[in-house]
Amino acid sequence: MNIGAAARASGVSAKMIRYYEEIGLLPPAGRSANRYRVYSEAEVHTLGFIRRARSLGFSVPKIAALVALWRDKGRASAEVKAIAEAHVAELEAKAEALATMARTLRHLAAHCHGDARPDCPILEDLAGKAD
Amino acid sequence: MNIGAAARASGVSAKMIRYYEEIGLLPPAGRSANRYRVYSEAEVHTLGFIRRARSLGFSVPKIAALVALWRDKGRASAEVKAIAEAHVAELEAKAEALATMARTLRHLAAHCHGDARPDCPILEDLAGKAD
DNA sequence: GTGCACGTTGCCATCGGGGCAGGGTCAAGT
DNA sequence: ACTTGACCCTGCCCCGATGGCAACGTGCAC
Numbered sequence: 001m002n003i004g005a006a007a008r009a010s011g012v013s014a015k016m017i018r019y020y021e022e023i024g025l026l027p028p029a030g031r032s033a034n035r036y037r038v039y040s041e042a043e044v045h046t047l048g049f050i051r052r053a054r055s056l057g058f059s060v061p062k063i064a065a066l067v068a069l070w071r072d073k074g075r076a077s078a079e080v081k082a083i084a085e086a087h088v089a090e091l092e093a094k095a096e097a098l099a100t101m102a103r104t105l106r107h108l109a110a111h112c113h114g115d116a117r118p119d120c121p122i123l124e125d126l127a128g129k130a131d
Numbered sequence: 132m133n134i135g136a137a138a139r140a141s142g143v144s145a146k147m148i149r150y151y152e153e154i155g156l157l158p159p160a161g162r163s164a165n166r167y168r169v170y171s172e173a174e175v176h177t178l179g180f181i182r183r184a185r186s187l188g189f190s191v192p193k194i195a196a197l198v199a200l201w202r203d204k205g206r207a208s209a210e211v212k213a214i215a216e217a218h219v220a221e222l223e224a225k226a227e228a229l230a231t232m233a234r235t236l237r238h239l240a241a242h243c244h245g246d247a248r249p250d251c252p253i254l255e256d257l258a259g260k261a262d
Numbered sequence: 263g264t265g266c267a268c269g270t271t272g273c274c275a276t277c278g279g280g281g282c283a284g285g286g287t288c289a290a291g292t
Numbered sequence: 293a294c295t296t297g298a299c300c301c302t303g304c305c306c307c308g309a310t311g312g313c314a315a316c317g318t319g320c321a322c
Binding site: 045048049052053055056057066069070072073074075076077078080081082084085087088091092094095096098099101102104105106108109112113114115116117118119120122123125126127128 | 176179180183184186187188197200201203204205206207208209211212213215216218219222223225226227229230232233235236237239240243244245246247248249250251253254256257258259
């Protein structure tokens with residue numbers, strides 16, 4: 001299977017497959033006589049694993065750790081759980097930071113007339129009223 | 132006031148002040164005879180505005196629009212409110228996306244023993260059990 | 263044999279910064 | 293006067309994960 005077919009089969013773009021190989025997340029793919037990268041079903045399976053991990057917001061280094069544990073049939077599930085829980089905490093912290101910004105701004109916007117008049121509590125706050 | 136003093140007074144790093152000038156968010160600062168950038172209190176005030184807008188997650192282009200409205204004493208508050216509400220929607224969408232990832236992963240982790248045994252629903256899910 | 267689809271590598275851009283190198287400037291202390 | 297240290301200047305490289313483009317090689321179908 002060439003890279004394009006592997007990309008279609010896994011949902012990971014050819015560009016990203018090369019990138020993952022370049023940064024060491026994937027071992028160098030085998031090459032056919034014409035120097036084209038060749039992928040097996042197992043490698044496509046790994047690419048799908050990576051895609052799903054990315055969709056849960058895992059960074060590439062964390063995914064590397066997860067893939068290593070996945071390959072290690074004797075892993076302790078505690079190790080996986082620890083990575084996952086640390087990531088959940090990170091995600092929740094980021095989500096809360098964004099939600100806090102949204103609440104603050106929503107509150108400011110609620111007090112803004114939103115008409116043709118120029119006075120606006122949003123600008124007043126940004127200008128340092130509450131500094 | 133030189134750039135270092137302006138940075139301390141505004142809370143924006145000297146590096147970022149130069150960056151904002153370079154990308155056009157700030158007009159080129161005046162220069163003293165030795166080519167040092169010179170800042171007035173008004174410019175420091177603008178920098179504080181930018182810093183607070185950044186802390187609410189506004190992108191640089193949006194901040195450029197907000198600064199322009201701030202300067203325009205005849206602005207309609209509706210314009211400011213529209214930018215703010217669009218940004219609130221963006222923030223909430225991103226926060227919700229992260230929160231959804233966190234919930235999904237938290238759910239998977241809750242079903243993981245987290246002990247020395249190797250079986251782990253987190254890895255099973257990533258491997259495509261639910262693909 | 264020709265054209266198209268696909269592969270290869272390499273470079274540039276994103277965004278909001280951090281950091282460092284190499285050099286100029288200035289003020290205070292010796 | 294001379295040195296030292298703090299500050300300033302510009303320009304470059306780095307981060308993460310991804311997209312895009314250029315220039316060029318390959319393979320297959322007609």
